[in-house]
Amino acid sequence: MSINLSDKLTADHSENYIMSIRLRSGGLSFSAYSPSVNESFFYRDIEFDRTKPYVSSLKECFFENDFLTWFYKQVNVVCATSRYTIVPAAVFQEKQKAELLAFTFSSPEGRCLNNELKEEQAELVFGMDEEVYEFCSRSLVNLHFVHHVSPLLSLWKKQSRTRLHRRMYVVLHRRGMDVACYAQGNLLFVNSFEYEHTDDILYYILYVWKQVGMDQQKDQLFLSGDAGLQNSITNTLRNYLRNIDPQEIPSEAYLMGAEVLQAPLDLIALSLCEL
Structure with a gap:
């Protein structure tokens, strides 16, 4: 499960990079780039052993790839899940978001999170496995949890x-x-x-x-x-x-490096939002 790291990323310069870890069913993908450096984007994908609990495979991946816990300018944990709902900002209340998700799905994930959709004047509410959330929160700094649809909505708008x-x-x-x-x-x-x-x-x-x-x-x-x-x-x-x-890929994405085209569209959109 070891990730072949790009030569461009080192511990001495990791603070200049934005890292995104995309959690999906059966595995994860990893990307990193420096917003100030063209051609710095690289992307890797890892498949987990589906016979093991997801959180066990995630911990094993972090143990074998210590660069995942280096200090970065920002770390995005992207949650790829179909379990989300969009709530108008006018009626959204932080303390009620778990109830909203439970109303939408009969068995929501343990941890309830939300992303602000500023241009839509709404909040995207989504769930995440509690153990996975706790592990990521303990292991990463400068951390943001992002639902995979959030950057797509910004791009498409x-x-x-x-x-x-x-x-x-x-x-x-x-x-x-x-x-x-x-x-x-x-x-x-x-x-x-x-x-x-x-x-x-x-x-x-x-x-x-x-x-x-x-x-x-x-x-x-x-x-x-x-x-x-x-x-x-x-x-x-x-x-x-x-x-x-x-799908149209914005021309500015090509400046980030050839490997950007290997990444899921949500990771491309998220990177462009941060440039």
């Missing part, structure tokens, strides 16, 4: 703000997908779904498209994530939707 037609953005993960719809920067819909088969992906996309009232001829669908899944559903989707394109 910016991309859609000056576009005439409505846009649907879909990110395909292993057994999961994120869907958001915008009209000239206004968020119309956002949710994440778990799926078993590619037909489920097609169903969710077309169902949301219809529910939001998007135009099959004029509005646009942008796909990102698993390339194989994108290829397998695109031909079928073209029977129903006219404008289907790959």
Whole structure:
């Protein structure tokens, strides 16, 4: 489980870097970059032994890779989970966020967290395993917990703000997908779904498209994530939707380094927000 560290990152210069650890089902990914240095971004992905408890594998990973606990300018722990809800800022109360999450999901994670969505005037409330939260809190400094959808919403709002037609953005993960719809920067819909088969992906996309009232001829669908899944559903989707394109990666991302394109879209979006 040892991570092959980039030569660019050393203990002597780690305080100049922003590190992000993305926790996902069955493993984690790691990225780091220096905002003041072009081509400094690098990305690694690790698969855990699924027969072991997740927190055990996480501790083992930290034990074998001491650079994870170096002192950094900032550390982001990105939680990739479909269990979240968005609450308008006008009605959000910190002391009630656990109740809100419990109302939405019958068995929420032990620790309830939230990210402010300033541009939406809302809070994204999500859950995290209590043991994982405690371990990360003890092991890392300058720590921020981030839900993986939060930076995506910021990126998509910016991309859609000056576009005439409505846009649907879909990110395909292993057994999961994120869907958001915008009209000239206004968020119309956002949710994440778990799926078993590619037909489920097609169903969710077309169902949301219809529910939001998007135009099959004029509005646009942008796909990102698993390339194989994108290829397998695109031909079928073209029977129903006219404008289907790959997700646009902002040009400034390329300045960070070639490895940025290996990273999940949420990590790219998070890095761009911090530049």
